[in-house]
Amino acid sequence: MGDDDLDEEVEFWGLLYLDPLLELRLLTAEPSARAELAPGTRPPGEALTAAALSLAGDAGLRRLLDAAGIGEDFAAAVAAVLTTPDCRHFMRSPAAETEAAALARAFVAESVRRRAGSEGTAQAFDGTARDEAVARIAALLPGTAPAPDEAGTHRGPVTRRVRRLAGRLAVGLASAQAVRRRSALTDAAHPAAGDVLLYLSRGTAIREAVAEAVRAAEPPVVLLAHSLGGIASLDLLVLQPLPEVALLVTVGSQAPFLYELGALPSLEHGSPLPPQVPRWLNVYDRRDLLSYVGEGVFPGRVRDVPLDSRQPFPLSHGAYWSNPDLYRLLAEEMP
CATH class of the missing domain: 3.40.50 (Rossmann fold)
Incomplete structure (x- = not known):
């Protein structure tokens, strides 16, 4: 990954730490995500939700979450994300079939947000450990999982469009974000x-x-x-x-x-x-x-x-x- 791509990834994670549901909302706004499910088809989110609720029981994931500094907050973060209207909307959309990594990033971003907020100071969160945790979560969730070295990033045809849209949103909302971030x-x-x-x-x-x-x-x-x-x-x-x-x-x-x-x-x-x-x-x-x-x-x-x-x-x-x-x-x- 080049320096420009890496900077873009870091900035995107910065947005997710402020709003962990951002990527899920952007994905459900994609034209392909608004397609109607075939009659009799079960929403893909049912299996995804069940798998998400069992994530905390995976020993390998627990080790990665602890290494990333967010093990104590993960279960609560998963529950919080799953019960939001934005996540429920995502779970009912076709995007849930192929974008498990986006849900994984939402879980991790919410965990980091909770940990940083509870401590009141910058914590020892390393991006590499974070991305390894995202990759493990994506592998445990049903749906099309990205390669392990890509799960923590935002690649692929849909996620590239999401990233570009997020960039435009970041520019358009720069003043509002500056006000929100000033306190942080x-x-x-x-x-x-x-x-x-x-x-x-x-x-x-x-x-x-x-x-x-x-x-x-x-x-x-x-x-x-x-x-x-x-x-x-x-x-x-x-x-x-x-x-x-x-x-x-x-x-x-x-x-x-x-x-x-x-x-x-x-x-x-x-x-x-x-x-x-x-x-x-x-x-x-x-x-x-x-x-x-x-x-x-x-x-x-x-x-x-x-x-x-x-x-x-x-x-x-x-x-x-x-x-x-x-x-x-x-x-x-x-x-």
């Missing part, structure tokens, strides 16, 4: 912003707690820090020598941004990193609006490593921890 984005960014403000006012105690943990560990120490933790860790290493630390790994961090603003407590903008700062890997996701690259502001002192969670923001800010690429990187780089 603000809610997601607010904890990080609040943490940074707290750190800037009370950073000494936070840095000292990190320093004590480093001194108590057996060297060589790898300092692995996410978001605000990256700011505190870099500050600590700039302010005092900690020879025990052999590697600093920041993940989704705002430290380079604060440095550019002149707001990093330990280092004025324009001042170089002192030699005592160890080797530094800075992991970021271009879809994570709270992660910043550092090579441009600290040339020769930091290596930026891009990861792609295939999740829209704000989920992308927490999705590093369910991305196998992060752990492969750590295994390769740890001293």
Whole structure:
């Protein structure tokens, strides 16, 4: 899948997280989906509904859902989707015979929406794990299932039309979506912003707690820090020598941004990193609006490593921890 296609997929999932039933409504609006069933034909949704209600009993699916971070919410999400008028309309349409993957995506999107809403912050949802769960669900449901590597995406003649229509809807409803998403984005960014403000006012105690943990560990120490933790860790290493630390790994961090603003407590903008700062890997996701690259502001002192969670923001800010690429990187780089 090319970058443009991948971006399109991520944006489509972003729409599904806001409205898990969107694809089902678009499919039932297709001309082919409005065709009348032959007399005496049972609606395809009857078998589909029965199979959907038994999904939670599949051990393989449970493992995939847990890996995707949504196992606890899946059964409730399935029940919620199945009882909506939009889903009942889909179940009575011919689209239900061939678009089981769309129903699978609705179940997963509703699960993610519930989990993110209950926690109030971006969770560790990885796009690959999500798509594997969708593929398993689609395989367990009756109907024409896509290839396993395509179930989490929106391909095929019908789904391509759905995606184009969804794109037009997204453009036409941009202002409305922006208003709806503003609260979600603000809610997601607010904890990080609040943490940074707290750190800037009370950073000494936070840095000292990190320093004590480093001194108590057996060297060589790898300092692995996410978001605000990256700011505190870099500050600590700039302010005092900690020879025990052999590697600093920041993940989704705002430290380079604060440095550019002149707001990093330990280092004025324009001042170089002192030699005592160890080797530094800075992991970021271009879809994570709270992660910043550092090579441009600290040339020769930091290596930026891009990861792609295939999740829209704000989920992308927490999705590093369910991305196998992060752990492969750590295994390769740890001293």
